[in-house]
Amino acid sequence: MSRFASADHLPANGSEPGTVSAWGLLRLRQQLEQGLPLVPRPYFALAERTGLSEQEVMNAITQWQNDGLIKRFGLVVKHRTLGYTANAMVVWNVPDGQVQALGQAMAGVPFITLCYQRPRRLPDWPYNLFCMIHGTNRERVLAQLDSLIADYNLQQIQHAVLFSNKAYRQRGGRYASHD
């Protein structure tokens, strides 16, 4: 069971740790995956659906943010609708000894929106570093990539650019709720 269902790290509402219903917290997580209700008192609405108190709901969300279980909490923008239609996943075959340093450097580049290390799958897939560039058009993204290669001396690093041309699905992760 994940930490979301565990109540023991949640001092809520002045009560002893462990008294917040684990079941209620799991329900809260399921509800939150659907989004915050658009009513004047959304946390009260969540409380009614989960059997927790409004204060317990707010405490749990605050605690999950502090713990890093919720990495951000707000509007989840669909960039494609806005006009960010050029989305390139750029993958690199970086020598193992350099991948961490390069990943950390790329993470600080403003136009790079995601950056991960992943395993190679030889012989089909030699790439171990992934970064995402979201842009308004293909030319702009390719120009940003050129500047990245020049700035970080990546000319010798094998890479591939995978533009996405269609989104079949784009939604938030649902770990606790059923499809």
Add this chain to the structure above:
Amino acid sequence: MRLDHTDQQLINHFQRHLPVSERPYLDMARQLGISEQEVIERLQSLQSRDVVGRVGPVFEHSQAGASLLAAVAAPEDQMDLVAARINRAPGVNHNYAREHTYNLWFVMTAPDNELLEEHLDELEQELKLPMLRLPMVEGYHIDLGFDIDWEALL
């Protein structure tokens, strides 16, 4: 899609830290100089126009459960069909066509790794296509929120 200034402000200010208070939309309204009702209506409108998927948390995958990026190489003329099959598998939350031999890329989530592998095994058997499984080794930059360059969208 063109958004007015207030919609842009909503997106600029509230991608990361929504107020956690009894009346969060009222707090947001005061910051923007509009009414609580207008904040709610604008959020509804942004959602109905598919600009905003939802208002809420983005969970840290590694702590929230199991998730994995996978890719399959589908025959070009069967991409829509294969994509639909992938979407029917449990826990698929992203699924994109990309320009590569591995042309369908998706993220599958599950409560734990065991279930995730099970679901991927089932999907792989159903699709009968080569599948790459690419778990995250390390994330260097994983916050999905980023500053919108409104000028570039004009």
